[in-house]
Amino acid sequence: MAQDPVQTNPENYRVAFENDRVRVLEYTDRPGYTSIEHHHPDSVMITASAFRRRLHAQGTSIDVDLPAGVARWLPAQDHCGENTGTTDTHTFFVELKETAPASTEVPAYLGPVAL
Structure with a gap:
């Protein structure tokens, strides 16, 4: 398992709030920046700016293009x-600290999901 993004990418992630049930991370970067591999638990992502990104995991890549002001699982x-993209990325992650319900199914997607 990859490490905490605050440890792997400290110049981009900061803890904005934390208690025993959730942790809120603020993330920023500039065009052309590539992060070091890291782990996100189940989270809600809230975009503060529009941005375009390419996410990579286990040999798979996906392009993500999101407007400002949306929430995604x-x-x-x-x-x-x-x-x-050509703009800075600014987003928040509300990370859940509760254990996810038991499941034998592996998610078939990478990146944020519109439900």
């Missing part, structure tokens, strides 16, 4: 990402 995953 982000299932637990290890990945690295690169800002492939």
Whole structure:
């Protein structure tokens, strides 16, 4: 399992809030930046800016293009990402600390999911 993004990418992630049930991370980067692989638990991602990124995990890549002001579910995953757009990325992750319900099914997707 990859490490905590605050440890692997401290110049980009900061803890904005934390208690015993959730942790909120703020993330920023500039065009062309590529993060070091890291882990996200089940989270809700809230975009503060529009951005375009390419996420990489286990030999798979996906392009993500999101407007500002949307919320997306982000299932637990290890990945690295690169800002492939022309604007800075600014987003928040509300990480859940509760254990996910038991499941034998592996998610078939990478990146944020619109439900």
